[in-house]
Amino acid sequence: MHATSSDWLAELVANALEASARAIAIEIVEHGSRLEVCVADDGQGMSEEQVRSALDPFVPGDPRKHPSRRVHLGLPLLAHTVRQAGGEFELSSEPGRGTSVWWVLDRSNPDAPPDGDWAGAMAQAVAAAAHAGAVLRVRHERDGTAYEVDSLNLAMDPRTAGGLAQLREKLSILERQLSAHPAESPWVGTPT
Numbered sequence: 320m321h322a323t324s325s326d327w328l329a330e331l332v333a334n335a336l337e338a339s340a341r342a343i344a345i346e347i348v349e350h351g352s353r354l355e356v357c358v359a360d361d362g363q364g365m366s367e368e369q370v371r372s373a374l375d376p377f378v379p380g381d382p383r384k385h386p387s388r389r390v391h392l393g394l395p396l397l398a399h400t401v402r403q404a405g406g407e408f409e410l411s412s413e414p415g416r417g418t419s420v421w422w423v424l425d426r427s428n429p430d431a432p433p434d435g436d437w438a439g440a441m442a443q444a445v446a447a448a449a450h451a452g453a454v455l456r457v458r459h460e461r462d463g464t465a466y467e468v469d470s471l472n473l474a475m476d477p478r479t480a481g482g483l484a485q486l487r488e489k490l491s492i493l494e495r496q497l498s499a500h501p502a503e504s505p506w507v508g509t510p511t
């Protein structure tokens with residue numbers, strides 16, 4: 320079960336890769352207790368009917384993906400969790416053009432999930448994208464200070480255990496710098 324916002328992020332990247340995405344963009348914006356997350360891809364996309372089905376937990380999912388599953392909870396549970404915490408959720412998609420999942424919530428709401436491990440989730444996402452041959456771009460902003468990571472510009476191979484460990488460490492350093500850096504002077508970093 321998903322316990323954190325970063326868990327949802329990792330699942331959305333997995334969904335994008337399963338939909339044959341070649342490019343995925345992640346944007347996380349934090350301002351005080353406000354959290355806004357968007358995961359957009361150029362995958363196969365969904366029709367309006369498929370979007371409605373994707374948000375209904377009682378409509379069976381793709382039987383090729385999970386042959387024995389009678390319900391699917393990923394997107395419906397994310398939408399419910401966000402709305403339960405007083406937030407907003409939007410799923411938009413178009414066949415052949417990709418999918419975008421966006422949510423915003425106030426983390427001070429007692430029903431809001433904790434952030435979790437952003438660096439770990441993003442390292443996992445970059446590794447999964449690299450393994451699938453997709454490009455992933457991450458932008459994380461906190462109170463006006465941001466960093467960006469583009470999987471094309473990484474100096475290591477995130478598909479290997481050593482490369483993944485290096486990536487995770489570099490993202491952890493960027494996350495710590497983002498937390499410690501004063502908001503009045505914008506900073507954008509890229510791991511080397």
